[in-house]
Amino acid sequence: MSGINVIFRREFASYFATPIAYVFILIFLVLSGVFTFYLGNFYERQQADLAPFFSFHPWLYLFLVPAVSMRMWSEERKSGTIELLMTLPITRQDAVVGKFVAAWVFSGIALMLTFPLWITVNYLGDPDNGVIVASYLGSWLMAGGFLAIGSCTSAMSKNQVIAFILCAVICLLFILAGFPLVLNSFNAWAPSFLVDTIASLSFLSHFSSISKGVLTLRDVLYFSSMIIFWLLATAAVVELKQAG
């Protein structure tokens, strides 16, 4: 535990030691505003909720999360600090988890900084704040899933651009898996259990209920197991790369 904690502190501080954190937060806030008000027709809908805000999150995360996660391991390999890190008395698992949690908490902070929207909707109307809290939690969980994928792709390459693209592509596949367009193309020929499996792996199908404020155990379990799976994969990739 203490190993995770030390890694977490260092990684978390490193986001704010460079412009990355501020640039990311700024872009995240601007884009989520643009999506909500222009694309989401926040005012025109005349409804006191944040559904337009949350429904764009998978797409926002698609290219913002890889930007956060890409440096997680790539930079360690590129600068050689991974040799320092892996010869210090901490386990590989501690390093994987510590780095992930730092990125996850960071994305949580970015998410929390969207609170003016929540104030706005409360000022304009009378929303169900329970729904909003559940949606925030769900969105954060989903960010964790994206970040865990990014952690793994970052471990795959010392090139951050490759890590970014790989992460974005894998995340896109997981989003699209729930898209009617994709599912319909499978419907035509695939057995229904396969279609169901693909749909059940999708970020979108799990997030759509969350963005409506329904945070079920099933969705929590889904995102948790996504995180655990991709972190295990990260540890395996890190070990494999180390073995040369």
Added chain:
Amino acid sequence: MINIAASRAVDNPAFDLSNCGVCCVIEVENLTKTFGNLNAVDGISFKVVPGEILGFLGPNGAGKSTTMKMLTGFIPPTSGRVSILGSDIETDTITAQRRIGYLPEGTPAYDEMTAASFLDFIARIRGFEPPERAQRVRSVISAMSLEGVVNQRIETLSKGFKRRVGLAQAIIHDPEVLILDEPTDGLDPNQKHQVREMIRGLSKDKIVIISTHILEEVSAVCTRAIIIARGKIVSDSTPAELQAMSPHHQAVTLRLTHSSDREAILARLNELPGVRLVEGEDRELTVLPDSSGDGLLSSVTGLVSKEGWQLEGLFQERGRLDEVFRSITAGVAHVRD
């Protein structure tokens, strides 16, 4: 394989192994690392006891860094075994790593951190709690004379300071084993001197392994030198013994004056007993001894005073390490004896 002193260190009565056993030594057995078809490290074995400063020498690409990486648990060996003070590096990695201080090649460090926060991070990971943590950080900062730069980001530091930060993190927990991969590479002569002074100043009960391709380093700091080439150990001896293998060991050089009769002196020197060869250009003549070697200096000086030659200078060499290094690593036995 030139194995003058494979077991000398172990025989040294100062380190009675019957008392401390495997728990205080580094044992490397048949260590091998293969990358594809390349045998980067090819079955090397050695043992290092406390008090030894082992120089790990070899041409670039000989497998020095790969060996260091395996000793510290960064990369797993393809086969073979490394035991650090009784802990196997593969099965008991964390225990072994706790007792090692390591400076990887090129001194990697987190560039965006300040020197102070970096050292604090290392102290935390090494498990130090307050108030000891701050005290450890302070003591390595003063040991490495980093006071002036502690609040600078590491990326802004000069190479010399960056190296000192790397050394500071390696010694922060006062490790029993210190492994330094090319600690003076790329430093200027003053900085090299400082780093060597630091290494010499370490307490005498530590195991220090330094990899280098700089020969002067070996005679400057090491008590023992292992030379590897193409992944194999080709020599294991003391720096003095390495020097003794040089054809120039105990060679005597005469620096003549303008008016000296070079040819006559050359002829007389060649007649001396114990002389293998006289070489040199212009006003310098170097007398190389044959295998016995000893007494060459006195017979040359005897001849000089008997003949009344005027000289600008006369000196004796200890041996040229680069010569020995070249002949050993090239696999050609141009070595005396």
